[in-house]
Amino acid sequence: MSITFKKELDDxxxxxxxxxxxxxxxxxxxxVMIKANGKAFSAGGDLLSILGLITAGxxxxxxxxxxxxxxxxxxxITYKKPLVNIVxxxxxxGGATMSTFATFRIVTENTIFSLPEIAIGLIPNVGAGYILSRLPGxxxxxxxxxxxxxxxxxxxACGLATHFVPSKDLALLESELEEITGSSNTLNNSKVNETINKYALTPSLKQDSPLKK
Structure with missing residues (x-):
């Protein structure tokens, strides 16, 4: 079971x-733009697969x-072209960590981020130590x-993402990014940032926000 799933992850x-x-x-x-083909950028299936492999030796x-x-x-993180992650x-x-390794990291009101490895006896890894050690406080x-x-x-608020764009505007944003990509042979990060900022908002933290607590 775990080995089969592991091969899918490898692929x-x-x-x-x-x-x-x-x-x-x-x-x-x-x-280059990376986004999910569905509701989850990453569902955490790699955690159970890895645990199964470790348990089996x-x-x-x-x-x-x-x-x-x-x-x-x-x-x-060293990519030479503008790289946009949309979560x-x-x-x-593991996919949660990957979502934070890009020049532009776009989130929405639907985004839920978590590193739940501790719940099954593992620790956050594959780059998590890098991002977690750089968060405030x-x-x-x-x-x-x-x-x-x-x-x-x-x-x-804590720096894991660069832009907050309402989900209803994502299609428009992607369309405009495609448009500027096709109209320029030397697209730079400044132009991409300018385009994303047309749709970006500054969200307010919820009252029960872990960061606010």
Whole structure:
């Protein structure tokens, strides 16, 4: 069960690596956008798969999987072209970390972010230590030790996301990004940021926000 699921995860990571490396070198590609094909950017299925591998004693498979994940994250954070992540739903586990490794990290009122590894005896990994250690105060430790869920407003306030765009405006934003991508051979981060800011809002933290507490 776990090994089969692990192969599916491997295939996903390898496909992302392959595509991103090809797009980075392709002169016809000016911008890369990563988003979910559904309600969840990441549903956290990798956590249970990894736990199953570890329990079964497949340490080498686990180590190789993490190596690929870290390679993917390194590529994301050093990407030479504008990279846009859109998280309009759940971002849990390894994919949650990946959602924060991009030049532009867009969230909405539907975004739910969580690193719940602690609940099954693991710890946040594949880059989580990097992002959590850079959050204000002890908020990173809090998220890592509790697996608490935070929303898009929290992510903006603590720096995990760069822009908050209402979900109803995402289609318009994507359309405009595609338009400026096709009209420029030298698209830069400044132009992308300017375009996203047309649709971005400054959200208010909820009264029960973990960050406010």
């Amino acid at each position: 996903l990571v390898l496909q992302l690596l392959k595509n991103l490396m090809e797009y980075e070198l392709d002169p016809n590609v000016n911008l 497949h340490w080498s498979l686990t180590a190789k999987y993490y190596y690929k994940w870290l390679t993917l994250l390194h590529l994301n 309009n739903g759940f971002a849990i586990g 002890y908020f990173g430790e809090f998220l890592g030790l509790t697996g608490a869920r935070i929303d898009g407003a929290d992510m903006i």
